[in-house]
Amino acid sequence: MNVTEADALRLLAAVRRLLDEKGIVSSAEVEARMAATDAASPGQGATMVARAWVDPDYRALMLEDGTKAAEEMGIMMRGMPPLGVLENTADVHHLVVCTLCSCYPRAVLGYPPFWYKSAAFRARAVRDPRALLAAEWRTVIADTVKVRVVDSTADYRWMVLPMRPAGTEGWDEVRLAAIVREGDMIGVTVPAV
Amino acid sequence: MDKEVLRAHHDLGGVSKFMCEKVDIEPHGLTAFDREVDALRQMLAAKKLMSVDELRRGIEAIPEEAYLRLGYYQRWIRSITDHLLRSGVISEAELRAVLEAA
Amino acid sequence: MFAAGETVRVKDAWPEAAGPVHIRTPHYVRGVTGEVVRRLGAFANPEDLAFGRPAERIALYHVRFQKGAIWPEAKPDDELLIEIFEHWLERP
Numbered sequence: 001m002n003v004t005e006a007d008a009l010r011l012l013a014a015v016r017r018l019l020d021e022k023g024i025v026s027s028a029e030v031e032a033r034m035a036a037t038d039a040a041s042p043g044q045g046a047t048m049v050a051r052a053w054v055d056p057d058y059r060a061l062m063l064e065d066g067t068k069a070a071e072e073m074g075i076m077m078r079g080m081p082p083l084g085v086l087e088n089t090a091d092v093h094h095l096v097v098c099t100l101c102s103c104y105p106r107a108v109l110g111y112p113p114f115w116y117k118s119a120a121f122r123a124r125a126v127r128d129p130r131a132l133l134a135a136e137w138r139t140v141i142a143d144t145v146k147v148r149v150v151d152s153t154a155d156y157r158w159m160v161l162p163m164r165p166a167g168t169e170g171w172d173e174v175r176l177a178a179i180v181r182e183g184d185m186i187g188v189t190v191p192a193v
Numbered sequence: 194m195d196k197e198v199l200r201a202h203h204d205l206g207g208v209s210k211f212m213c214e215k216v217d218i219e220p221h222g223l224t225a226f227d228r229e230v231d232a233l234r235q236m237l238a239a240k241k242l243m244s245v246d247e248l249r250r251g252i253e254a255i256p257e258e259a260y261l262r263l264g265y266y267q268r269w270i271r272s273i274t275d276h277l278l279r280s281g282v283i284s285e286a287e288l289r290a291v292l293e294a295a
Numbered sequence: 296m297f298a299a300g301e302t303v304r305v306k307d308a309w310p311e312a313a314g315p316v317h318i319r320t321p322h323y324v325r326g327v328t329g330e331v332v333r334r335l336g337a338f339a340n341p342e343d344l345a346f347g348r349p350a351e352r353i354a355l356y357h358v359r360f361q362k363g364a365i366w367p368e369a370k371p372d373d374e375l376l377i378e379i380f381e382h383w384l385e386r387p
Contacts, residue, residue: 003285004274006292008267009226011274014291016233018283025236033232082336099206099321101249102265111231114221117265123211126323126375127366136216147373149362151206153319154355154378155338199309200322207323207366250317250345280347 040110045159046180047073048108050173053164062161063087070108080107084156086148088163088187093141095133095149095187096158097125103152105159109185116186125149137188160187167193202257230266234273243276251275297331297356297384304328304387305358305379317345320383324375328387329360335378354381 004011019025048069052059062069066083077083083105086094098104099122104112115121115136124132129147133139141147150158162184168176183189197208205211223231237243251272252260260268277283297303307326310316319341335355343350358379363371 003278003288003292004271008264008270010292010295012226012230012233012270013295014288015270015274015277015283016229017291018287019233019277022283024242024282025233025240029236030229030232033235034228037232037235038228084335097206099323100204100319101252111223115216115218118216119205119261120211120214120216122205123208123214124216125206126321127207128212128369129373130370132216136218147370148359148376149374150376151321152378153321154335154341154380156335156355156378196322196325199311201311201316201318204318204322206321244344244347246317246341246344247347249341250315253317254315 037111040106040108042109042180042182042185043177044070044073044075044110045105045108045182045185046177047173048075049161049180049185050177052161053168053176054173059161066159075108077107081155081157083108084158085161086150086158086187087161088190090145090163092146092148093187093190094160095125095129095147096152096160097122097149098152099123099126100151100153103157105157105185107157108159109182113182126151133188137183139189159185161185162187162191165191165193201253202260203253227266230269230273234269237273242280242282243273247276248272296354297334297381299331299333301331302328302387303331303356303358303384306383306385308383317342320379321377323365324360324377324379327360327364329358329364332357332359332376338380340380340382355379356381356384358384 020027048062052062062085066085067077070083071077088094102112102117104116126149129149130141152158179191181189184191234248238245252268255268255271278285305320305324305327310318335357337352337354339350340353356379358377360375361371362373362375
């Protein structure tokens, strides 16, 4: 049997042990990295969206240079792939997918959701986005709005800047960020009050 | 020429046989296994032992049946192991020895 | 070198047929004509990085396609926006 076909859990344990024994990657390093990765969450992206909703200069920065905009919110971007931000408008709704694997704006949203990595999402998002969004997320995009699907095929990572919903007039950034969900920044849902 | 026939099996955009497949939108939290594999890959990248491109290539080399059946991080650990063996960071003999001892 | 607004065609090439490769140009867009939105920068060629080979930096473009040019079923005016490396693009 090909050794890489061994049970995945056993394979991981064996590889970790060998790398640790050889002083290549220590157990402590893996643990530390896990903790650091766990700390990233969609809440980070939500703070960017909320700020863009109240501050036109920040919105402009976010659209011009997503990486710099993330750094301004205290998000560590050194060594991370460049971040691109897609602005939803009254005319265009964006949906992000990686049909080839699972490229995701992890630096600002954390781990990708299970469904984002699925064959069904990767296949359907590019070809039938409206039916997909309606059927699985009950998100209906009006006929007058164009759907633009962004396939993350190379070095950039993409997030959506959704439109600010009605009924949020006068809200501060903290309150606004609280209504921005992970799905809103991928484009499968839109923020609502 | 039918693009679906010519494509590599990981190249899934618009592929007809998935168009009626339901997307499971349940949250499905990550297991300890998932998080460890993810962290391990990041460490290998940080130490320039494996690039994300090499990871992807190794995943794409998994035969179609297994590719579609295996869980996401199960594909990763296969690719990582294959790469470490190919690049000589670990040997097959010592890997088998550790697997047998466990 | 392509300019924003320029019409480009993705090469109808299938390197997968010749042996193990790592290609980041999705199958569904090969041979399809679209429009350059902007140049995103220049990045090391993943086709070589994937095999540990020295990789040249190649210009990367964001290219927009009409959905109808790929899947004529529902909503042909919807769009796809895809990052494509320069060596995969040609003038139609």
